[in-house]
Amino acid sequence: MDYPGNLFVVAAPSGAGKSSLVKALLELDSQVHSSISHTTRAPRGQEKHGREYFFASESEFDAMVASNAFVEWANVHGRRYGTSKKAIEERIAQGNDVVLEIDFQGALQIKQVFANAVLIFILPPSWEELRSRLERRGEDSPEVIEVRLKNAAQEMAQVHKFDFVIINELFERALFDMKTIVHAQRLKYAAQRRARAETFVSLNIS
Secondary structure (H helix, E strand, C coil): CCCCCCEEEEECCCCCCHHHHHHHHHHHCCCEEECCEEECCCCCCCCCECCCEEECCHHHHHHHHHCCCEEEEEEECCEEEEEEHHHHHHHHHCCCEEEEECCHHHHHHHHHHCCCCEEEEEECCCHHHHHHHHHHHCCCCHHHHHHHHHHHHHHHCCHHHCCEEEECCCHHHHHHHHHHHHHHHHHCHHHHHHHCHHHHHHCCCC
16 A cells, blocks of 8 residues: 555664664654654663653563554564554554664565565674674673674675665764655655645646
8 A cells, every 4th residue: 555655664783873873864854753663671771661662561562462463573682572553554644754763574574564665774884893882882791792793694684685775884974875865765756646646636647
């Protein structure tokens, strides 16, 4: 089904800067709205329920899985994350652009349900820089960092399945690249045809 709004799905290995880039995009572009996922992990830092994530217990998450409330869900680093299909549909049906941060498994599942979804993968400039960012973050033990790096190798092997790739070496450049992707998507024929249907009709373009 076609929707007037665009769905942007952003994936990356842990530490590549995905969350920072999406946050900056949301601050710069008022037409883009975030999609809030459910997760069974505990809040980090200043995260709040209903803002960064909907924090759910294992039993609450089980109930949503059983009722097919998720368009996708996955187990990532021992915690589960899920995306509500209804929440996405409601926003893009209203003509809003939605950006979703997710792991690569979820991104590929989203594409199966929302064929027009634009998949964006964020890469670090090097393994050394990825490790450094994870260490500077100060949230994980050395053992957890090693697990994240091991998972990163598996995640980055899927990059060829994505529509766009951004290498986050310089943050400002990476943010510019993300803004460019969003703007270009809005100018595609199919997107313009959906978003500005009345203009095409008035110009007798079928």
